[in-house]
């Protein structure tokens with residue numbers, strides 16, 4: 001090396017090092033500016049939220065995220081509306097949402113969202129110790145100095161003003177003792193990172209108890225008892241927040257394939273279904289929530305919107321038939337559904353191919369055979385006589401010999417011929433067309449999860465459709481139902497739909513939260529130990545294992561000698577109820593076995609000046625009217641007070657003296673069971689003891 005060479009090399013190294021240090025210093029300055037901006041931002045948000053602590057809210061500031069060395073949670077706000085996990089952003093550049101991605105000045109900020117979602121899950125885990133549902137936890141990113149009000153998946157992106165508006169306008173979920181217990185628990189789980197630095201202006205708003213002061217220790221049993229008490233008084237949002245540990249584990253469970261939840265009436269199956277739908281939607285999924293009943297989807301939609309507004313737009317509530325019509329329309333296949341013409345086709349087919357065949361000797365009621373065609377043959381997509389002869393008929397016990405099945409098949413073929421001749425379809429055809437189309441061009445419809453409630457009333461074709469949409473993907477399909485509450489004829493077995501749901505993917509709920517014990521007992525008496533076919537292929541003969549949560553309630557029997565006396569007793573009972581409180585009628589329902597009775601009582605009660613609403617028109621929104629509807633329309637619903645005029649009418653009408661009495665009676669019993677188990681506190685059972693025949697409007 002030349003003389004002086006080493007000195008100049010050293011100088012170069014020093015220069016390089018100096019540049020490196022300068023760069024680092026600049027970086028450190030920038031970071032310091034960022035941190036102090038962030039701290040200033042947090043102080044601003046804390047100051048704004050501090051005011052809430054005067055009205056029952058608790059604010060935890062700068063908490064340590066357990067299990068991490070340095071990570072923190074900016075704020076956790078606990079109050080009547082639930083729990084908010086808050087991440088404060090004091091960015092120089094405005095946040096932008098482009099193609100569903102958060103960015104600022106062209107730089108992706110997706111990692112920030114991921115971190116907030118992760119810490120929210122940690123808060124949910126902590127609250128699961130208290131049996132609190134994740135639907136009560138909301139992640140919020142607050143942008144200081146910005147006006148924002150957007151949602152990215154589950155995360156609410158807001159400015160300070162919008163945050164205040166959101167938390168103060170949300171519905172009440174938690175009463176103050178519960179707020180205190182939740183805040184105390186979170187204080188323990190997320191310890192203070194460093195003492196909160198609040199601006200001077202905020203300190204004047206500090207409540208008598210500081211936000212970090214531990215509240216009274218919670219006791220899960222006491223909390224559960226408090227929630228149960230609140231649940232009985234309503235409103236619905238309260239019981240929508242705390243769940244039984246068995247329910248909560250089902251809400252958050254990751255299933256590797258199709259799963260099912262069963263349980264007797266009132267054991268919280270739908271509650272689990274709705275919470276799970278909300279949880280999966282909030283986690284970024286898209287959920288199809290299906291039932292068989294027409295009015296239930298709207299009611300459940302409104303319930304869910306109140307319970308978990310965030311993510312509710314990612315859940316589609318529909319009846320299976322409505323879904324099928326929409327799906328076929330999208331595929332350019334117009335619906336040819338025409339119920340009246342289809343009924344007429346059956347009546348004509350019966351006249352020529354049923355009435356004089358061996359079928360009428362076995363069972364004279366054409367209705368029974370109509371159900372056989374629609375629910376058994378078409379409902380199970382049986383396509384040939386040999387297949388029909390070989391097929392089991394779950395849900396039906398009337399034994400059919402080969403000659404009967406041949407006669408049924410001839411009736412079926414004639415019925416189909418007439419439908420084709422007229423160019424119309426019945427309900428089962430609609431589902432069969434949708435299934436065929438799904439098989440031709442499969443689609444998941446964009447759904448990550450399909451949840452079917454009241455699944456016992458679907459046909460095999462219906463379940464095949466749902467399975468075709470969801471496939472066997474993890475968390476893809478959840479079937480919820482109770483075969484003992486099947487109110488339509490026929491049935492299916494999961495295995496026939498290619499579903500093998502066992503072990504940890506088949507769960508049973510046991511705790512009944514709805515019915516007073518005497519009401520449940522009266523309902524079980526009606527079933528009289530009647531065996532029923534479960535969708536897993538088993539025939540259940542033992543009564544369901546139900547754990548009742550104690551609460552008062554009663555069954556009132558009201559026998560009368562004549563229809564006028566019976567109806568007068570009902571009117572008196574309802575007037576007494578109306579006199580109890582202004583809104584008692586709003587929590588009551590008159591349920592009938594037939595539409596004709598519904599019309600009769602609607603008319604009668606209107607004439608009495610009572611506010612009434614046909615259950616057909618009920619959408620779940622609170623109102624003052626007394627509901628009147630059929631047993632079938634009341635499926636999945638509940639009321640504090642339930643009145644069943646002529647309650648044994650359906651049972652009597654089922655006994656026609658035909659061979660199919662066994663099936664008819666079983667169905668009538670299950671329908672009555674469903675109607676009775678809609679009652680929480682009072683079940684009024686009207687009956688007529690003497691006089692006119694069962695089918696006359698003069699008698700029950």
Ligand SMILES: Nc1ncnc2c1ncn2[C@@H]1O[C@H](COP(=O)(O)OP(=O)(O)OP(=O)(O)O)[C@@H](O)[C@H]1O
Pocket residue numbers: 227228231239242243244247263264265266267268269270271272482485512513514635636637638677
């Ligand atoms: N964890 C809970 N705590 C308190 N109440 C609850 C809980 N879960 C459910 N309930 C109550 O039980 C009632 C019945 O719940 P849900 O309608 O989900 O039952 P279900 O099993 O679907 O009933 P059914 O099969 O009879 O329609 C709810 O309205 C609610 O009042």
